[in-house]
Amino acid sequence: MAVVLDTDNGPVFLKGLPVDHPRRWTQDMEAVINPYVRHLGPRLLWRVRDEWDILGFEYIKGRHADPTPGSADLPKVVETISHVGEIPCPSLPLKEATSRWRNYVDDSLDLALLDGDRLLHTDYNPLNILMAEGRALLVDWAWPTRGAGWIDPACLVLRIMSYGHTAEQAEAVVADLSAWRQADPRGLQVFAEANARFWAGAAADNPADWPVRMAAAAQSWHAYRLNQD
Incomplete structure (x- = not known):
């Protein structure tokens, strides 16, 4: 409801x-x-x-974010992500990034790259981003997660790729975030591969438009990450 x-x-x-x-x-x-x-x-x-x-x-009156290339909403979304990245994860029984993506990462050392002490939202579906009061507000905190701070920008990269951004364009959107600049390239590659595996399975189970688009975006991002230093 x-x-x-x-x-x-x-x-x-x-x-x-x-x-x-x-x-x-x-x-x-x-x-x-x-x-x-x-x-x-x-x-x-x-x-x-x-x-x-x-x-x-x-109740906050607003509209959902526009995630398409060139959207004026995206800088405000990125600003909000920067504020999320400032929050140390509270000592609560939240999900761990290493647990959420464990089934999609083969090597324990690679999985450890996802570990961290930041609070993460992780679900940047534009339906979860409310443009109101001159800023981007986050709703639906159903999956608060503890992990590396760069994971949230990476989740936005993947989501906006499913709305038409290339991998290069999507990464440019988050390029100025300090958490993104500090990301281990290997960690990004591991996370991209984990998402490619996850969304391939999700699209196979539910071949609706949005999981199929997410699966295609995840495959494209993984291929792009494999070619980065």
Whole structure:
């Protein structure tokens, strides 16, 4: 469920899942991380748990980000990612980057390159980026992750490639981020290969338009990374 509720005190955005839903745990993640990221997105106002687990968020009027080449939204998205990269990951039971991508990396030393102490959003689907108040706000913190700071810029690279950017164009979008400049080239190559494997499987399981586009983007980015120093 995702609805806007009109109340006497103004609108509230609700999102909820039945308590027996297999992904109800994403509600826990959004609730636990909100105090640390409310300066980057809507504040969580309340939570109700009965037959449904429902989160009530501050309603912010805006529009979804335009991820296509030349979009004026992208510099604002990058600025928000820079602020995310400043947040040390809080001591919470969050997912680890090394666990999330373990099944797609063969070598343990390569997998260790994904380790780090930064808080990551990781899901830069434009539906999760709200352009409002002159900036880019992040919603849907269902997958907060602890890992290397360059992973979030890399996730944006892959996502905007699926909307028409070449690998070179996409990497240019994030080129000025300090986390990106500090990335180990081998780590980027490992992450690109892991995503190529993940999205190939996702597209095979669900041959809808968006996972197929993500799979193609991931393959293209991996090929590009193999040719970088």
